[in-house]
Amino acid sequence: MAEMNTGTQSGHRGGIRSKKLSTRVDMTPMVDLGFLLITFFMLTTTLSQPKTMDLIMPRNDGDASSLADSKALTILIGAHDKITYYAGMGNDLQHPPKILHTSYANTNGIRDVILSKRSEVFKRFGKNDLMVLIKADNSANYKNIVDIMDEMLINDVARYAMVDITPEEKAFLK
Template identity: 65%
Template sequence: MAEMNTGSSDRGHQKGTRSKKLSTRVDMTPMVDLGFLLITFFMLTTTMSQPKVMKLLMPAVPKDNERPNVISESKSLTILLGANNSVSYYEGIGNDPLHPPVVKHTTFANNNGIRDIIINKRDEVIKVHGRDDLTVLIKADKSANYKNVVDIMDEMLINHVERYAMVDITPEDEAYLK
């Protein structure tokens, strides 16, 4: 531990008394050992941050002689993301050329924005079908920015939309954005 050297040096016998000077030497080995033990303890007991990932559910692959899953027009909402932070939407899938969809424009605003559209559509689906089967199709144009895609994904999480998909935009949908 601590060591005290009390060696006296007799250089000569002089008359008078001189104070004895003692040299002190403190052994730091136990302090270093304690430091390493503490570092090791905190490294082993800390929890590492978990990677943050988004849960992705893919549709089941249809088996032979089985029709693929079809999305109902009355349970779906299509959101189009375009240039300059533009957000458009229409109800349904929009794949019927005889009855083109009615495209409406909105924003990411908190009031009267896309959040209210999603909430109203979900309420309508629950009212008509008796349960929450809302499916949202998100289609981003090439000129849409990444921030808008992240914002719309956040809206899906905020509104607890369980079924949504990022889908390739069709030429018809691109024409709706212009």
């Protein structure tokens, strides 16, 4: 509780001086109230929910090669911000794919490639059925993977997959 100390001081000349009062405020109830408020807000607030990305796994009964080449776009990511791409899946050894190179630039880059392929698939099949296969080399850095995932989100590509790169495709990056 609050406590008032009063001390009487006598004047040195015999005159009466005003009394100086010293105050001391007891902070115990204020500290109790502070801890009660902290406890209340800790128990009533919701903690932040973890942000996760949905992962869609392929079906067990499906065949990975059942995707039509006309609906597929394969993007190869290499070292030093190098992007190589080709239309289709590239699994036909008799007819190797036409390898093209691009960059992460906003104009004349990978975004334009994805948009043109998506519009081509939409015109041909009547819906957004583009499937992008992303294949990264061991020398590719994490930033490039994040950049290509951002491009998938920006370009509204609903179906894409991270796939292991083959030795033939590693040769395409050189």
